Amino acid sequence: MITTPLTLDLVRGGAELEPVGHGSRLRLHRLPLPYRSREADAQLTMVERQPSGIHLRFRTTATVIVLRLHATRVSYRGLERARGQVDLVSLDSDAPLAPIDDPRPVWVHHGSSISHGSNAAAPTEIWPVVAARAAGVQLRNLGFGGSAMVDPFLARVIRDQDADLISVKLGINVVNADAMRARAFVPAVHGFLDTIREGHADTPLLVVSPIHSGIHEKTPGPGAFDPDSLREGAARFVATGSAAEVARGALTLEVVRDLLAGVVAARSDDPALHYLDGLSLYGADDAVAHPLPDGLHPDTETHRLIGERFAAAAFAAGAPFGR
Template structure:
């Protein structure tokens, strides 16, 4: 077997690569951004490699990847499935695998405490690949922190040159991150990118799409041909700000992104339907009844009457985002708006309800991805070549 050094020219979708004692850790925020916020939720989310993949060209029929995943275990709840590694050959699905072993992060939701237990390196193995020159992609688990340790193949590996596809830079919340999707290539942004023929950089950050200035600067400084921002749900989840602060924060976020991308098509997407927060503000809380039954679920703990004092609901957020984009687009003809309920609305909720009250399941991810591709990349859409 040939051992190939894991270098930046083999990794796509990451904004930073950290050399660790055991390997290479992809990050989806640069080091400067990470240094400006000590929030454990953000640290966990940005180090989970949603949209990050190894890409190389080879004649190999067998590929082995040593990794060190970090598994999450919630006290009192059945174990989560292992993260999935998706294999694409010349852009087509060619297999999936999981990695046993790795570190374990145990989270006690009642106390908020965490415990980290070191574990062994795991090996993911794909066999039976065609004995021809081909492009191989290994998409890393979107929901599992993954250190890359070693790559082995039974034929030499070379980097894949730029194919000239447009780079789509997307930022959003846990749904964009891929929460409850079946695998990394079936998160809705990955599906939409494949349908739209775009090269994805996914900055969906679970629980952490909070209009942070360091995230705006990361978007500003990342080369891209297309940009989308799915904003609002995490602000409501965290009860983070009131209407007075929300509007100026959105303007500031857009201003920063535009500093680096003054003419790039920029699509602002409001939240998809989430019934518990449509008219009820946050914060979002754990559903203790569900936890007692061994299920993860959420509930809205705010008071609808408080919207009069400026508390945010999804309805308020959508109206404000639509207003901001409408006003700014008078001077920015590459700024667009999409109501998230066009991607997942009331009829979809009736057919494909949110299992935990907050996140879509695998079937809903596929529907959202297909709709986004049709609306954004299709004829007349914000990302359409014909626009």
């Protein structure tokens, strides 16, 4: 068997490969080191090394290919959880593996745990991958569970990426963390888009609002685990905020959609900036036919539905990413 060194010309869709375990393993990272070490909190540190969208790409005549991984499972007491982190150990084959160029357009997408792929059964079943495959583009997935907070440094990461197409799906994490009020959210989004435009002045840029989630449509965060569900060995989420706070600027999903649409409308001098209502990807009617198992995250079938709808809305002829 031939052992092929694991490098970024074979391992696509990430930022860095970090030697760990005395160099016996390579840890996948989706954020560059300066941002990981300086600005990522514990949640983002955990999720950015979960390899959503990262894949191997090569040409070979091999009939046997063996990829060895070292898996880590992050779990909660009393709850079953799938493994979410893997380090690369080795790549072996019975014929040489050669890196190949990928001429397809690069789509950089940023979002929350839904974009990250929570509750999907496999990495190829998450909605951004479904959409990327349907559209024939390369995906760089910057979906980070619990961490789409309109952080300025994430805008700088996107600014500095090679990208032919960019989308940002914002709002749900800000709501379920009760992280901002309307007064702070609107200028934060403007600043986020301004920073992206510093590196991508004319790149098609799509702002996507949250999909339907009944718990937060009219009720602000914080979100929390439903104690009754935990006693049943499951995990469901509830909103713990008060609807009365909306009048004082608290954010709900309904409010966020209106604010994001307003931000894009106020930037009408940017012809490459577009808005997509998340309800067109998954709305109240869909919640009846395809309920979110935990109140926030789609199951595999619903990821597929969202991905197919996004591909049609974003990549079709005449759409924001249409070619």
